[in-house]
Amino acid sequence: MKFGTASLLAASLLLAGTVIARATPPPEQYVNDAAIMDGGLPRLLSDYGFFADAPAQEPVPEVHPYRLNTPLYSDGADKFRFIYRPAGAQISASGEGLLDIPVGSALIKTFAFGEGKDRRLIETRVLLHRADGWLALPYLWNEEQTDARLAVAGARIDLTTPRGEAISYRVPNKNQCKECHGLDREVVPIGPKARNLSGDWLEQMVAAGHIDRMPQGADRLPLWEHRGKSSVEDAARAYLDVNCAHCHRPGATASNSGLDLRWEQDDARALGIMKRPTAAGRGAGNLLFDVVPGDPDASILLHRMIVNEPGVAMPELGKATVDEEGVEAVRKWIAGMEPR
Amino acid sequence: MIRTAISAMLLASAAPALAEIHSVAPGEGAQERLQEALILAEPGDEIVLAAGRYELTDGLSLDVDGVTVRGAGMDGTVLDFTTQAGAGEGLLVTSDNVTLRDFAMENPKGDGIKSKGADNIVYYRIRVTWTRGPHPENGAYAIYPVESTGVLVDGVKVTGASDAGIYVGQSDRITVRNSIAEANVAGIEIENSRNALVEHNIATRNTGGILVFDLPDLPVMGGGNVIVANNLVVANDTANFAPPGNIVAGVRRGTGIMVMANEDVLIENNILSGNPTAPVMVIAYVQPYDDERYNPLPRGVVVGQNTFDGGGYDPQLEGGEMLKAAFGGELPPVMWDGLGSLYVTGDAPGWSLNLTEQGKGLGAAQPAPLAAPAPEAEFDRTGIGAPAELEARLSR
Numbered sequence: 001m002k003f004g005t006a007s008l009l010a011a012s013l014l015l016a017g018t019v020i021a022r023a024t025p026p027p028e029q030y031v032n033d034a035a036i037m038d039g040g041l042p043r044l045l046s047d048y049g050f051f052a053d054a055p056a057q058e059p060v061p062e063v064h065p066y067r068l069n070t071p072l073y074s075d076g077a078d079k080f081r082f083i084y085r086p087a088g089a090q091i092s093a094s095g096e097g098l099l100d101i102p103v104g105s106a107l108i109k110t111f112a113f114g115e116g117k118d119r120r121l122i123e124t125r126v127l128l129h130r131a132d133g134w135l136a137l138p139y140l141w142n143e144e145q146t147d148a149r150l151a152v153a154g155a156r157i158d159l160t161t162p163r164g165e166a167i168s169y170r171v172p173n174k175n176q177c178k179e180c181h182g183l184d185r186e187v188v189p190i191g192p193k194a195r196n197l198s199g200d201w202l203e204q205m206v207a208a209g210h211i212d213r214m215p216q217g218a219d220r221l222p223l224w225e226h227r228g229k230s231s232v233e234d235a236a237r238a239y240l241d242v243n244c245a246h247c248h249r250p251g252a253t254a255s256n257s258g259l260d261l262r263w264e265q266d267d268a269r270a271l272g273i274m275k276r277p278t279a280a281g282r283g284a285g286n287l288l289f290d291v292v293p294g295d296p297d298a299s300i301l302l303h304r305m306i307v308n309e310p311g312v313a314m315p316e317l318g319k320a321t322v323d324e325e326g327v328e329a330v331r332k333w334i335a336g337m338e339p340r
Numbered sequence: 341m342i343r344t345a346i347s348a349m350l351l352a353s354a355a356p357a358l359a360e361i362h363s364v365a366p367g368e369g370a371q372e373r374l375q376e377a378l379i380l381a382e383p384g385d386e387i388v389l390a391a392g393r394y395e396l397t398d399g400l401s402l403d404v405d406g407v408t409v410r411g412a413g414m415d416g417t418v419l420d421f422t423t424q425a426g427a428g429e430g431l432l433v434t435s436d437n438v439t440l441r442d443f444a445m446e447n448p449k450g451d452g453i454k455s456k457g458a459d460n461i462v463y464y465r466i467r468v469t470w471t472r473g474p475h476p477e478n479g480a481y482a483i484y485p486v487e488s489t490g491v492l493v494d495g496v497k498v499t500g501a502s503d504a505g506i507y508v509g510q511s512d513r514i515t516v517r518n519s520i521a522e523a524n525v526a527g528i529e530i531e532n533s534r535n536a537l538v539e540h541n542i543a544t545r546n547t548g549g550i551l552v553f554d555l556p557d558l559p560v561m562g563g564g565n566v567i568v569a570n571n572l573v574v575a576n577d578t579a580n581f582a583p584p585g586n587i588v589a590g591v592r593r594g595t596g597i598m599v600m601a602n603e604d605v606l607i608e609n610n611i612l613s614g615n616p617t618a619p620v621m622v623i624a625y626v627q628p629y630d631d632e633r634y635n636p637l638p639r640g641v642v643v644g645q646n647t648f649d650g651g652g653y654d655p656q657l658e659g660g661e662m663l664k665a666a667f668g669g670e671l672p673p674v675m676w677d678g679l680g681s682l683y684v685t686g687d688a689p690g691w692s693l694n695l696t697e698q699g700k701g702l703g704a705a706q707p708a709p710l711a712a713p714a715p716e717a718e719f720d721r722t723g724i725g726a727p728a729e730l731e732a733r734l735s736r
Contacts, residue, residue: 153375156397156425170426174379175401178434185457250559256456256486256510258558269631275557276627277585281450281480281503284585300585311450311479316428 030060033086036106036128045124045139045148050084050108055121055145057110062087064210068196069221070238073323074111075169076162077122082108083192091210093202096195096217096264098188105129107189113159113169122157123171124148127181127189134187136177167320176317184251195220195263196242221263227329236333237263239326243315259290272301274340280304283312294339296331305330359384366392378402378409389443391416399427399448405435408736411443414467414497421448429454429484430468433461439733441465445482452482452498460490462730470500474523474581481507482524485514487560492730494518502581503588504529505546508536510560515726517541525582526551526591532558536566537725547580548591549573549615554601555587556631564603564639565724568610573597575614590626592617592656601625601636606719608644608685612673616654620646620690624679628699636698637680642715644685648673651689663707667691676710683715 032049035042042048052060057080059065064083071079085091086104093099101107107127114120121141128135139148140155154173160166172179181187194202199219205211221238222230230238241263247254248261257278260270269275272290277283277300285303292298304314308322362377362385364370374394377387383406391412396419402409411417421430430448433440433455444467445452452468455461468482482498485491486509493516498505505524508514514536521527527543529551530536536552543549550573554563573596582589591598594616599605600623612619620643625636652671657663664670674690676682679698684690690710693702 152379153372154398155372168425170398173375173401175375175403175432175434176427178403179401179432182434253456255559269557276555276587278555278558279480279484279486279503279507279509280583280585282477282583283450283480284583286583287585289585309449310424310426311428311448316450317426320426 031062031084031086031106033104036084036086037104037130039130041137041150041152043150045126048106048126050082050106054147057112057121063108064205066192066197066201068191068242069198069219070196070224070227070242072191072242073319073326075165075167075319075321077111077113078119080108080110080112081191084108085210090212091205092212093194093206093215093218095215096220097193099192099194099197099211099215101129101189101192103129103131107192109191113161120159121145121148122159122169123151123155125172125177127187134181134189136181136187137174138171138177140171161321163321163324165321169320170317172317179253179317180246180315182253183246183249190246194218196238224325232329232332232336235329239329243323243326247315272299273337281311283314285312291334291337293337294335296334299334302327302330302334359386361385362387363390364388365390366394370394371396371398375400378404378407381407383407386410389417389419393418393420395423396421396430397423397425399424399429399432399450401427401432401434402438403434406437407435408439408441409443410439410441413442414444414465417443419443419445421446424449429479432456433458436460438462439464439736443467444469446471448479450479451484452479452501454481454484454486455488455491456485457487458485459488460727460730461485461488461492462733463491463493463496464734465495467497468501468505469498470502473500474502474525474578475500476502476581476583478502480504480586483507484509486510489513490727490730491515492726494734496520497522498527499523501525502583503586504551507531508533510558511536513723513726515539515730520544521546521549523578525578525580526588527576529553529588530563530566531555532560532563534563534565535724538566538568539570542572542574543576544572544574545578546576547578547582547593548588548595548598549576550597551588551591551595552597552599552602552605553587554625554635556625556629556634556636561631561634562603563601564605565720566602566605567719567721567724568597568605568607571597571610573610573612573615573619577614577616594618594652594654594656595621597621599623599638599641601634601638602641603635603639604720605638605641606644607642608646611647611649613649616652617656618652618671618675619648619650619673620688621675622680622682623675623677624695624698626699638682639680640683641681642683642685642719643674643688643690643712644719646688648688658702666707667709672710674710676712682710682712684710684712685714 089102110124140151155171194215227235240261245261386408389411429451436459439462441464470478480503491514501524504526505521527546596615596619598621651673672689678694693705
């Protein structure tokens with residue numbers, strides 16, 4: 001599985017290179033800007049024209065594939081991420097945080113399971129930057145794998161993960177999109193933060209004129225498959241930033257917990273160290289603190305990553321299995337802390 | 341087209357009666373149909389849930405302002421989450437001016453109904469039940485508004501929550517009334533909130549009946565301006581079944597009304613009977629803390645006239661038997677730890693631990709009869725309770 005993922009990603013990156021190379025002379029306009037900007041909810045993924053060959057996840061030239069250094073865990077799904085910006089508008093980059101993506105742009109993410117000819121596209125989530133803000137919509141792929149249809153109420157799909165677990169995979173409903181993407185009552189992108197994007201990719205995007213400049217603090221989060229080369233702390237903190245901090249931060253869905261797991265947070269209590277739970281209920285298990293330095297098994301944070309039961313399991317949405325790699329990274333981090 | 345016409349009329353007359361109605365019935369595909377209605381509703385619309393049992397496998401959510409969700413009665417329309425496979429609650433509301441009324445939720449895997457950052461919300465005649473009764477693996481909160489301004493909870497019934505039946509957290513302008521909280525760890529809990537009115541409720545068979553808490557390390561702190569009045573707080577004698585990590589796991593079986601930290605809390609005209617540890621308990625936050633913004637002491641707590649049918653006859657306290665003997669067989673009904681400031685009107689008998697330091701345990705306790713002064717001034721009721729506009733919604 002690991003090899004498969006890596007080669008698909010490599011293919012995506014190669015593709016990014018060719019797309020940028022082809023960007024001069026200006027490509028024919030394929031993407032349907034009206035579908036992105038118009039007030040309605042397009043019924044089909046094909047309405048947007050993001051893909052030259054959608055079943056193969058081959059985008060049109062103005063739609064650029066990218067990857068994240070440390071990705072969100074989604075039951076081991078392969079993910080294909082793309083960004084589109086309209087002609088005449090540039091993405092701007094300042095610090096290590098989220099790219100400033102102009103109105104008229106779209107972010108596209110497809111979830112797939114299976115290898116080779118057995119690969120099945122499950123869903124494609126789109127984030128559309130409209131004049132009145134971002135809109136998140138889920139599209140569910142059909143049996144024939146020819147197109148994906150809007151599923152505002154989400155869906156459940158039986159499938160088998162790369163680790164061989166049979167699960168009922170949840171396609172989020174439109175509101176659930178906002179549970180993770182909501183910040184200060186607005187919908188915002190989560191993934192494309194400069195610190196979690198490849199420096200090479202950013203440079204290519206800047207060179208091609210899609211992004212205005214090379215941001216400071218880019219490419220800081222470890223490349224997940226090479227996290228052994230980073231410090232234990234960086235690997236764990238990157239994991240928590242990407243998998244937890246979209247809710248566990250001020251202004252977001254889990255703000256009332258007082259837990260703030262963002263990469264830039266350095267206050268020990270905000271990170272859960274010797275912090276008592278707020279509204280964890282039975283999610284706390286028999287444990288007293290979110291993170292107990294030196295004692296991962298006494299830490300609620302890890303407990304909720306290991307127990308795979310609704311009402312206890314974290315994140316609440318977007319996964320049905322335990323992420324063993326994430327558990328290992330967080331366990332090492334807590335185990336390595338000086339006991340108090 | 342119809343939608344446009346209705347919107348135009350709404351704008352013209354601002355008459356909610358013209359809002360669109362989305363009807364949903366139980367049966368095949370209820371999950372998708374109900375969730376779609378919740379998503380596609382527009383401000384002012386009403387979602388009407390026909391009577392019957394809805395088998396739901398995932399949490400529901402509402403993110404549209406001004407929507408009413410109306411069932412056919414708390415025993416008629418039942419949203420059954422017994423086979424729920426995902427999400428942290430049965431229903432999540434994240435929009436303002438929402439009214440939830442006349443339906444039930446059974447056996448959600450996490451919380452029952454959570455409303456977060458949802459201002460001016462009404463919960464009316466809602467029932468949330470964990471049908472197996474008290475159990476540590478029941479969900480934490482049945483009714484759970486948090487980080488909201490304007491909360492009215494009226495006529496609800498909550499049973500079996502492993503934390504609090506009705507829990508209002510980090511909110512402002514709150515009324516909880518006419519409700520029944522039975523067999524939860526905490527019946528009703530007001531936490532890190534201001535301007536709350538808790539009246540005309542029944543809290544029974546919980547571990548603790550009504551709790552008013554202020555806790556450290558939360559985004560919103562400084563709870564206070566709370567009135568707990570005219571409640572029936574009886575037979576709160578269920579053994580604590582909360583998972584140990586939670587603050588309510590420390591609540592002693594048989595606590596009637598409890599105030600921990602907070603400022604300006606009035607407890608009056610309640611009837612308290614069969615709360616074997618303490619009918620009324622006023623204490624400081626019990627743990628050490630290092631949050632500089634936090635005040636752990638109860639300040640300006642007033643115990644007014646209440647009807648006590650006995651006191652702490654079976655206290656779950658260290659040295660309880662000795663204490664009982666020292667006080668003539670039963671602890672007086674009002675218990676204070678001696679920290680902060682407590683005022684008592686009338687002749688309610690009490691006792692104090694006479695602690696002098698917060699967060700140091702009970703080692704230095706010197707139990708003695710309570711000597712608390714009468715209040716220095718009339719309790720200031722200004723601004724306490726939900727905005728009147730919320731009550732007006734009930735008659736619609």
